[in-house]
Amino acid sequence: MSDYREVQHGFELLNKFFSDEAKKKEFSTALDACSPSSASEAIELFNQWWSDTQFNTYIASVSEHDEKEDLYGRLSMWRAFGANATRVAIVIGVPWLSAGALALNLSLNPVAYLTENEVHEEIKTVVQNIRENCDFLASVDRSNIVGSVFNMLVAGVTCLKHEGFHEEREWRVLYAPNRDASPLMEHSTEIIGGVPQIVYKVPLDVNVSENLADMDMVRIFDRLIIGPSPYPWVMYQAFVAALSEIGVPKANERVFVSDIPIRA
Secondary structure, three states: OEOOHHHHHHHHHHHHHHOOHHHHHHHHHHHHOOOOOHHHHHHHHHHHHHHHHHHOOEEEEEEOOOHHHOOOOOHHHHHHOOOOOOOEEEEEOOOOOOHHHHHHOOEEEEOEEOOHHHHHHHHHHHHHHHHHOHHHHHOOOHHHHHHHHHHHHHHHHHOEEOHHHHHHOEEEEEEOOOOOOOOOOEEEEEEEOOEEEEEEEOOOOOOOOHHHHHHOHHHHEEEEEEOOOOOHHHHHHHHHHHHHHOOOOOHHHOEEEOOOOOOO
């Protein structure tokens, strides 16, 4: 779903950098030396799309999973999500390069938990990299450079988060229907927490399109962990049946009940 609050923090950090005329000039001068006027065009393009980015970027959040968490999941995640509802963690393995993600026009990016100073230092590193690779950049089509800078700015506002949340180790799946729609993505109006909202659904199903083969749920599914619940074994049976029905092999060996000590 789309939530403008998820991009506001990143925007404020980047805006502080580019509102400083000296820092903005340093960035623009470095890039324009390789590709004249590319910096101003990319920033203007970002500004033109900012309202849409703010209100029409749809985000699915997932958390990195360690092997040591295979049996229990992560305590902080059980506490943070699900309130008093029954909690379940689905562990998947997404391919590094995915034809399915391209067909769906999805981008998968890690969240950066940085302070304002750290963000500004990262941009300074970008500036230094531009200077060191100016000859190469001068040989690249100008539209590609503008597009890359635009995407960098969009990634910045959508994937920066307060450093206090670092334990989440979040990755974000991003979809921008107005900017880069996919005919394979469907949406519906759902009521979540009493709030009606548009939700886009990712079809992890090769039957929808052969292009989604590497994103098919049967292929990427690793395990399911049932969180704190008074009825774990009833849930175990239900999930094993559902996974078996879609073709997940040995589903009974891939559903786990976490006995992590936390009150439901």
